Amino acid sequence: MKKVTRRWLVAFMVPVMFLTMAGMVPVAKAESSLGIRVGGAILIDADSGKVLYEENATQPLGIASMTKMMTEYLMFEALEEGTITWDQQFKVNGYTYAISQDRRLSNVPLRRDGTYTIRELYEAVAIYSANAATIAIAETIAGTEAEFVNLMNEKAKELGLTDYKFVNSTGLNNEDLQGMHPSGSGEKDENVMPARSVAKLAYQLIKDYPEVLDTTKISQKIFREGTSDAIEMKNWNFMLPGLDYEYPGVDGLKTGTTLFAGHCFTGTAVRENKRLIAVVMNAVDDKGVGSYKARFDATRSLFDYGFNQFSNVELVSKGYQFKGQKTLGVIKGKERKVAIASKEPVSMIIRKSDKEEYEPQLVVDDKLVKNGQVQAPIKKGTVIGHLKVVRKDGTDLGFIDGKIAGTEVITTEDVKKAGWFALTMGAIGDFFSNAWNSSTGFVKGLFK
Incomplete structure (x- = not known):
């Protein structure tokens, strides 16, 4: 009985598969979170x-x-x-x-x-x-x-x-x-x-x-x-x-x-100085049948979502300083530290309710910053890296051209190079400091 059933299923399924591939049998697509049924879709700013x-x-x-x-x-x-x-x-x-x-x-x-x-x-x-x-x-x-x-x-x-x-x-x-x-x-x-x-x-x-x-x-x-x-x-x-x-x-x-x-349709619309681009491909209705109405209804849903849910939000202000890293150490400078901050504000179009889901991250230039330090002399406005804004859970969809939201991070003050006497005294101080640390470490080790 099982063999007969399997043969009947195969005999039934093969022609259906061929008709489906030829586009003669509508294939219902699962409804997405926006209620659209498409082969593919995207919405961008x-x-x-x-x-x-x-x-x-x-x-x-x-x-x-x-x-x-x-x-x-x-x-x-x-x-x-x-x-x-x-x-x-x-x-x-x-x-x-x-x-x-x-x-x-x-x-x-x-x-x-x-x-x-x-x-x-x-x-x-x-x-x-x-x-x-x-x-x-x-x-x-x-x-x-x-x-x-x-x-x-x-x-x-x-x-x-x-x-x-x-x-x-x-x-x-x-x-x-x-x-x-x-x-x-x-x-x-x-x-x-x-x-x-x-x-x-x-x-x-x-x-x-x-x-x-x-x-x-x-x-x-x-x-x-x-x-x-x-x-x-x-x-x-x-x-x-x-x-x-x-x-x-x-x-x-x-x-x-x-x-x-x-x-299919690539549509664009502008409202209150915000322009969106929507793409829907192989759009169908709830019966799996493609039509002009299906593609425009899908596009309408995308536009409604974009215009109603998203806005341009400032995520980082100009002059933002990172918690726990407001400064970098300075080598051979008159000052031991230099303050750093974001050069420009960073705004991004996101869902209005998602602002707290994003955070700034500091990425330093490895050629300028070694072990958290930069070498003097340093001019105000020197670019030492960049700030990028990322979604904490890693689910952000990014940008269509692959760019990352962010701005440059710069020094906010000048630091002059120390004179030879200060450098010499600093070197001596570092020598004795290191020597003292080594000796105290040795002594502590004797009593462990």
Whole structure:
């Protein structure tokens, strides 16, 4: 009976496994502490890069059209360097024409014999996630999409992203590129990154090229308005003002949806001078089904958590002195000690209730400080190490760029070098002190 049962289970489970892998059977994800169901997620402060929340944020997953943030980064960089211009014309070729005519994909149809400016193409990318327009920008910058993909992977390494793989400029499944996918990649290849790397890319894009938000905040626009090619572009970011899932302060950044990646979104919102970046990947509802609503609901939960629970808190004041180590010893100085303190205050965005969970730690410069002493002469303001703020239980999520919250620790006074007579007398004093200690130690040892 057991053998029959096992065979029946295997016969049932194998097709279910294959259907699940193909995305045909919804897989319910466990609800997180924030009530979201996602393949991966992260929330960061856009100003400092402080990570406020993460869930399965280091597992590489499909990123779909969130890929276009890298294309935008390289486009802004090329504009900055002068290798392309906003008014530069792109002449449509067979590849971009064929992809632009596939209305199953997000596209603005391009004329076979048409030319389009980089600005027109960029607006189609940033607002409407137009795929052929993205390829056109990539080809303008690098000559071919394959060469542009090389630039994408090089830039990802330069930005410090991890576990990434770019195989095209759009985030489409390669098999949707009608056999014209970039050379060096396979038909089944996909763009992948973990949520942490997606957030870091968004963080760098906004930090280095904040003007991207001037376009991503546009909820709708007419492409080539006033011509026979005019087409309405409605932003796929439905959290923008006036759209279905609007959220106060949202002005970007990039959606992404494919069968492989599921429903993804990198969103950013600002409120009272505090900007957050949220990334959700493969978001589903309570039945395990992915949808636009699921990704925007998950993003809303992240934004609510960030804006309601976190604030910028001063954890260390300027001139802070460490308990039990307010001074360092001085070698060959007119003074035997020198006072030390923090150079600047240290603030960090944390949950309002967690302030007492953090403490300052002193890390001295081993080249300057030997056995707790520094050598004279010493000038006021000399940097002798740094102060870092850490969470006592070690559970802090850190910063997206790996930095540590802290400031320099400096001397707060001058200490001049002692003259030769003082040094000589000091040496003699040390000699007799050591000799006395040795002798008393010897005598004490006799009576043990």
